[in-house]
Amino acid sequence: MACHLPADCLDEIFEYLEEDKLTLHSCLLVNHLWCEISVRILWRNIWNFKRLSRKRSLRVSSSILSTLVACLPNESREILYKNEIFLSTPTSKPPLFNYASFCKVLSICRINIIVEDVLKNEPSSVNCLVTNEIIKMFMNQIYALKKLNYYCNQYTINLINFSFTYFPGAKDLSELYCSSNLPSNFFHQLSQICHNLQSISIDFHYDVSNGLKELIFLQNNLKDLTLSAFDYVSWENIIPAITKHSQTITKLRLYSDNELPFSFVGSFSNLQEFIFSFSDGSSFEDFKELQYVNFSKLQILKIPLQCPHPDYVKKFLEINGKNLKKFYTDENDKSLNLSIAKFCPNLTSLFIIFNKGEKDILKTIFNNCQHLESIKIWGGKEYLTEKEVFEIVVNHSPKSFCELKMYNSSVSDVFPKDLESFFINWKKRIPKKLLNLIIIKEFHFNMENINIIEKYENLGVVKFEIKGYEEEEDDEEEVYSFL
The missing domain is CATH 1.20.1280 (Monooxygenase)
Incomplete structure (x- = not known):
């Protein structure tokens, strides 16, 4: 049927x-x-596969590459043949479909990685030729490209031949992820045909070209912007082009290994999501200015790694906290935690660190934030223990609460009887909700506790998951290295 x-x-x-x-x-x-x-x-986004193990990744890469080689036009096959490059295909028959034409996402760096993984014993000239022929095929076959990912180091840039002159499908591009060190003519060509980018992510290397500034400035409805600058490279030269879009950008992410100017954010009146992560932001003078700005539509604020002075953040929350739905910070400051309870009553998701003996602050947050659905807590010897957290969650979390994420680098202090008591009491709560319990990385449960968790998973009381710390960061979009 x-x-x-x-x-x-x-x-x-x-x-x-x-x-x-x-x-x-x-x-x-x-x-x-x-x-x-x-x-x-x-095949819409064939590059979106997890690299779980070397063996499995190589098998997937080989499968993708052989399929792409089978789809190559005769002209490309002839070029490879003349250069004595012979690559296997899944079958001697023509492929069932024109797989390349189905792609809406093109990742130049992932193509390069796949070719290098599979042809690792071949000279770089061979890898370069194969990569360029595959890219050329995509440029001829993709009729409506939505997302382009082009992060490359200086060596790779010199090998890849990429021109938008022969890429009509790029006119529909809406997402661009790139390095700032791509040739200026690459950005110039793209700016001639593409004016409707809604999302741009830039990994800064060396100086910013005029072509990149031109591309950003010419966009009509830019909504999502990510800037990543490391090795003490600056994004300062591109700020004038960015501020042209201050009324349309709703999501802004800033990542750097040193403090860079970001007071320009104050003009982004429609900002809904703001993430900034500086591993060396000792003074945060720019945030000292931003603490007084009213972002009336801001719903998500994340400050991984170093946090500005708690007094600055408290003032910012006093002005903007009422509309926040998600707030994440690595700062463990008692007065800041209390200000979250006071100024952020509508939070649904929170990541926060509680020092040892701060049980009452967690209770206050639960009592004041009645819409809270998810909380991530960093526990351990110097912080609240998981046993304390379990007791407070079951007795004080609001009715909406349904997800607990725990990170703890020390051995668990929860005895099996305590864990079972927690699940029994959670089961009695009204309204009944399945609890998502997510344990992050180095949280060590013994087998008795694991058996109890499995028991209550089978009873439909809890859904249990163990994640690596990096995997959890990926889920929350707090990482700043992009492929």
Whole structure:
């Protein structure tokens, strides 16, 4: 019965499975129509696979590369043949689909990585030629590119031949992730055909070219901007081009290994999300100015790594805290934590650090923030213990609460009887909610506790997950290294 559904109906159903790669792969085997729809979705962003292990990553990379080689036009095959480059393909027959045309996301750096992984024993000239022919094929075949990822080091830039003169599909580009050290003519060419970028992420290297400034300035509706500057490189030269979009940008992320100017943010009156992470921001003089600015639409504020002086942040929360939905900070300051309870009553998600003996502050936050759904707490010997957190969560968290994230670098102090008591009491809460319990990295549970967790998972009381710290940072978009 399902195979007789019309294609447009199947299309709509399969769109809901975009993130469920396993189910989509199973649909490949039903019939040709199901296969075509599934392949089109799977190849929309073929680069979005997790590099879980070296062996598995190499297997996936080999599969992608061999499929792309099979799709190469005859002209490219001839070029490879004349250079004595012979690459295997999945089958001697022509591919079932023109896979390259399905792509909406193009990652130049991931193509380069895949080629280097698979052809690691080949000279760099061979890798370069294969990479360029694959890129050329994408440029000819993609009719509506949505996202371009082009982070490259200086060596790679000199090897890759990329020109928008022959890339008409780039006119629909909405997301650009790039390095600032790309040739100026690359940005100039892109600025001639693409004026509707909504999201730009720039990894700064060396000086900022006029082409990049021109590209940013010419956009019509830029909403999302990420600036990452390390090795003491500055984004200062690009600020005038950025402030032209102060009324349209709603999401801003600033990452650096030193303190860079960011008082320009004060003019971004429609800002909804603001993340800034400076590993050396000892004075935060610019935030001293921003503490008095009213961002009436701000809902998300994240300050990983170093935090400005707590007094500055408290003043900022006094003015802007009422609208905040998410607030994350690595600062462990008692007065700042109390100001969160006082000025941020509508929070739904919070990451905060409590020092040892600050149980009453956590209780106050729960009592004052009645919309809180999720909290991430850093525990350990110098901080609140997980046993204390469990007791406060079950007795004082609001009815909306359903997710607890715990990071603890020391051995767990929770005894099996305490853990079971926590789950029993959570089960009795009204309204009944499944608790998402996420343990981050070095939190050490013994097997008895693991068995208790599994017991209450089976009873539908808790959903348990262990994450690496980096994986958790990825989920919260707090990392500042991009592929």
